[in-house]
Every structure is written in C-alpha cells, then in structure tokens.
Amino acid sequence: MKKTVVLYPGFGVGHLTPMVALAKVFLQHGVDVTFALVEPPVKSPDFSAAVKRAAESITFHVLPPPPPPSASAGSSSDDAPKHHMIQLFDFLGAMNAPLRDFLRSLPSVHALVIDMFCTDALDVAAELELPVYFFYASGAGDLAVFLNIPSVRASMNTSFAELGDSLLSLPGAPPFKASDLPEEVVKDSEAAKAVFRMFERMPESNGILINTFDSLETRAVCALRDGLCVPNRATPPVYCIGPLVSGGGENEHECLRWLDMQPDNSVVFLSFGSMGTFPKKQLEEIAIGLEKSGQRFLWVVRTPRSADHKFGQPLPEPDLDELLPDGFLERTNDRGLVVKSWAPQVDVLRHRATGAFVTHCGWNSTLEGITAGLPLLCWPLYAEQRMNKVFIVEEMRLGVEMRGYSEEVVKADEVEAKVRLVMESEGGQALRERVVATKVRAAEVLKEGGSSHAAFVKFLEDMETVTRS
Incomplete structure (x- = not known):
C-alpha cells in the first residue's frame, strides 16, 4: 500500500x-x-x-x-x-x-x-x-x-x-x-x-x-x-x-518579451516579494539611482502600504506616474521596464538577459536567485530577512549589502554604486563566478x-x- x-x-x-x-x-x-x-x-x-x-x-x-x-x-x-x-x-x-x-x-x-x-x-x-x-x-x-x-x-x-x-x-x-x-x-x-x-x-x-x-x-x-x-x-x-x-513556465507576460530583446546578463531585476513595499520617497531614490547607473533594469513596483492597511490584504494597482520622478519612465524607456505589482519571478531570474537580482532576501527569492546563478543585491525588509542578509553576504559570499536599509531611506547614490559594482566591476565578476559555481552545486545535490x-x-x-x- x-x-x-x-x-x-x-x-x-x-x-x-x-x-x-x-x-x-x-x-x-x-x-x-x-x-x-x-x-x-x-x-x-x-x-x-x-x-x-x-x-x-x-x-x-x-x-x-x-x-x-x-x-x-x-x-x-x-x-x-x-x-x-x-x-x-x-x-x-x-x-x-x-x-x-x-x-x-x-x-x-x-x-x-x-x-x-x-x-x-x-x-x-x-x-x-x-x-x-x-x-x-x-x-x-x-x-x-x-x-x-x-x-x-x-x-x-x-x-x-x-x-x-x-x-x-x-x-x-x-x-x-x-x-x-x-x-x-x-x-x-x-x-x-x-x-x-x-x-x-x-x-x-x-x-x-x-x-x-x-x-x-x-x-x-x-x-x-x-x-x-x-x-x-x-x-x-x-x-x-x-x-x-x-514556478516557471510563464510565457505570456510582457516583461519576458521585453527581456528577449536585451543582451545576455545585462538586466538588473528588482523585486521585493509579495509583502514588500516602499514609500514614494524611497521609490524616487531607487529610480534616480537606476537612471544614473546607466544599466538596463526590470523593476516590479507595488503600491506603498498605508498605515491602516490590514495584514495580508491585497494592494491596489500602483500609479507609476504619481509614484516615480517626472519623466523617469520616458527617459529610461530604451533600457528599462517598470511593471506593476507582479512579474513571473522564476522565469525572469532564469532568463538569459537577467544579470543581477535586487532582493528583499526572503528565502524563496534567495534560492530562486541562487539556482538561477545571479549575484544578489541584498535589501532586507522584515521578518528573518536581515538574518538572511548576514548569511548571504558574510557566510555564502553570494551577494552585497544595499547600505542604508535600516535607516529612513537608501540613497540614490548607494543604489547606483551597488548596481555598478555588481554589473561592471572586477569584484562583481568574482561574485558572479561564485554564484555560478553554487548554481551548479545546487543542481547536483x-x-x-x-x-x-x-x-x-x-x-x-x-x-x-x-x-x-
């Protein structure tokens, strides 16, 4: 039986x-x-x-x-x-x-x-x-x-x-x-x-x-x-x-068709989980940092959670024109895509064009990034995510910390600097090599x-x- x-x-x-x-x-x-x-x-x-x-x-x-x-x-x-x-x-x-x-x-x-x-x-x-x-x-x-x-x-x-x-x-x-x-x-x-x-x-x-x-x-x-x-x-x-x-197997989402048109390992993906939201001021700093970095990006933006929002309650669709700096979407249209509320994360991470992952360090997302072979830019928000950041950065050495996450706001200069570090520098290349080796081990186990x-x-x-x- x-x-x-x-x-x-x-x-x-x-x-x-x-x-x-x-x-x-x-x-x-x-x-x-x-x-x-x-x-x-x-x-x-x-x-x-x-x-x-x-x-x-x-x-x-x-x-x-x-x-x-x-x-x-x-x-x-x-x-x-x-x-x-x-x-x-x-x-x-x-x-x-x-x-x-x-x-x-x-x-x-x-x-x-x-x-x-x-x-x-x-x-x-x-x-x-x-x-x-x-x-x-x-x-x-x-x-x-x-x-x-x-x-x-x-x-x-x-x-x-x-x-x-x-x-x-x-x-x-x-x-x-x-x-x-x-x-x-x-x-x-x-x-x-x-x-x-x-x-x-x-x-x-x-x-x-x-x-x-x-x-x-x-x-x-x-x-x-x-x-x-x-x-x-x-x-x-x-x-x-x-x-x-x-997950995986999504073929219809607009962001996947957009990724198909980008060079290999060229896109920074930013997504912060089903509960992760930022106030308008922080969204503006992220936008400025991404624009100044000159890198391609795919960014999932969710409506900021209000003080009276009930735990677990769905959020309304974000108004990107109201939340992001004036003209940002137009100025970055040739190298960036902002999607509302949700993207097929596993498919995005595994896409050949994706080159790095800005993550809240939720464990599901962490494993999805590692098994896709992507360096992690760690921006913890709540629960055990700060602990996960410690292990990712100091123990596994598969990511870098986005400094300022525990303060009022992560500045645009920090977003720009860390995106450039991972995508352009020798240190970023060494990080990428470690993650790719870990991806291979993750499949073998x-x-x-x-x-x-x-x-x-x-x-x-x-x-x-x-x-x-």
Whole structure:
C-alpha cells in the first residue's frame, strides 16, 4: 500500500509555495500527498492563484473555518488590536479541531508535515499518534539561531532591543548584530513570547526538513546536527532537502518579451516579494539611482502600504506616474521596464538577459536567485530577512549589502554604486563566478547520489521506522 502524507502549510503564499515543491518530491518518491489547507482570514489573490496552479497535480482539502470566538473569550479590557503574529497563532490554534477531524476521516495517514507556524498541530499529531515533521521554509542558518534564541533571551538581564548593534555569537552563525533579529524577537512583547514558544516546541517533532543544501550552509548544518542549537534537550533529526524552487513556465507576460530583446546578463531585476513595499520617497531614490547607473533594469513596483492597511490584504494597482520622478519612465524607456505589482519571478531570474537580482532576501527569492546563478543585491525588509542578509553576504559570499536599509531611506547614490559594482566591476565578476559555481552545486545535490536526494531518502526511511514503532 502506498504511503500517504498530509502537508499542512498554514497560510501565506511564501509558505505554501515551497511546500508545493516539497509535495512534488514526495510524489517523485512514490508517496501520496494531500494538503490540509487553511484559507486566510483575509482573502489573498496571490494565495488563491498559487493553489489554483498547484491543484492540477496535487490534492487540496480546504478545512472548514473554526467557529468564531465567544463574546466572553474575545472580551478584553485592552481594546488595542492584537499584533498580527498573535492573530496568526490564535487562528491556526483554532484550526486544530478541523484538522483533527480531517485526519480522522482519511483511511490511512503515515505522517503529518507542518509549517513552522502550525506548532499547535503537534498536539493533534500526539493525540492521533502520528509522526509529525516540520518543514522549515527558510534556511539552516536562521533555524540554528532561532532554536537557540529562547534560551539566550531567558539568560539575559536585558532585552535584544537594548543590545542594539552589539554583536551576538551563536552556534551555526557568524557574529551578527542583535538588531538583525526579527522585530518580533527584538521587542519584549506578547508576539515575541509566541515566537519563542514556536521554536521551543520544534524539538518535540520527529524531525525537521529544511529547504537548503549542505554545502550552501555548512556551518549551520553542522551545528544543528551536532546538537549545538537546542540547549538542554535533544535536537530532532535535520534533513536538508533543498533547494526546492517552484514556478516557471510563464510565457505570456510582457516583461519576458521585453527581456528577449536585451543582451545576455545585462538586466538588473528588482523585486521585493509579495509583502514588500516602499514609500514614494524611497521609490524616487531607487529610480534616480537606476537612471544614473546607466544599466538596463526590470523593476516590479507595488503600491506603498498605508498605515491602516490590514495584514495580508491585497494592494491596489500602483500609479507609476504619481509614484516615480517626472519623466523617469520616458527617459529610461530604451533600457528599462517598470511593471506593476507582479512579474513571473522564476522565469525572469532564469532568463538569459537577467544579470543581477535586487532582493528583499526572503528565502524563496534567495534560492530562486541562487539556482538561477545571479549575484544578489541584498535589501532586507522584515521578518528573518536581515538574518538572511548576514548569511548571504558574510557566510555564502553570494551577494552585497544595499547600505542604508535600516535607516529612513537608501540613497540614490548607494543604489547606483551597488548596481555598478555588481554589473561592471572586477569584484562583481568574482561574485558572479561564485554564484555560478553554487548554481551548479545546487543542481547536483538534487540528483540521485546528491546530498539533498540522499537526505530525502533517509527521511523516508526514518519515517517508515517511526511509523512501524
């Protein structure tokens, strides 16, 4: 009888997309997969589109929404809205009952694979005596740090916020500034406590699948496997099974036809993820820097997020004439293209004309850039992206930092200088050669005999052993 694994991605397109890629690996190894899908409380066109694309080859079961909280449960003397991270954990915690009902309805389930935010599902797996594994959609370096952070904070008599730019040294990571940690961790808040609880519970699982490969993050992988990142308890088995990259195959978008007309490796691509936006002042500085650089560019511009914008809510289409400097589009028409809101990123990155990638350092985008063989210009915005920047620039040496991202605005001169450095200088050429070599290794690890292929086979063998026991 075929094995059946249920994948539980929570919500957010950045977490769904790599889990869809993981599902395809299961299918390649003869394991059936079913998604237990949570519909976001705020409708997301990006999420819906990702599900629609994947549903052609993968089974999705949409879990019924949880009952609304009772008036007494929702009452509070504090009328301030909860942090979006608290709302996320509360919502996913309330999904335990529908998830339990769905798992019980299936004729056979051999394991449950959950997203990092679905920690409460550990309780469902324990109740049903199911093996449960985390799929960590970011890198091994982040995981090494974050597994350690709760105990580090508990041993401190100050906060990470008060440490500011002081350096932290943790197993698996180069020294990094305390301010590089995610905002939710830096501030002593209810959101921080929820995040700490998430990482404290990860070792309860039967193992952790990571979307990375051994040679990309050697230091972090060794620290995890040597048990250096989880103080005072055993670290579950860690399986580096990446790089898992979804997408590709788009042929109709205008930007791809435009790229077809550009020389090889000549275009700088700027894109900042599904949540990344900038105020008008920053967009103007980017535009001036690009124009002064003289380089070809393809730039995805999104409408700036307003102060009252709800987390996860789609943004309206941007008004480029209002957001960008007067005459910019006309003056750069012969060497640049600005597209509104979205571009087929994987196809753009893999296009022969694309020569560099200005990125927010989200892990999906990072792997997409690396597997396309492109140097990364790192401009982190939120979540774990500052940590990713540290690993990309200092550990992997596959990118350069766009200085000023932590200040009010990155200046046009910095945009111009870094674009020129990557596209024109000897240093940029050396960077490009390192990335191309990493691209080759990234392809090899997924082939039979490669480290990630072997790690997935070992995971399936271990899962079989746990299931039998």
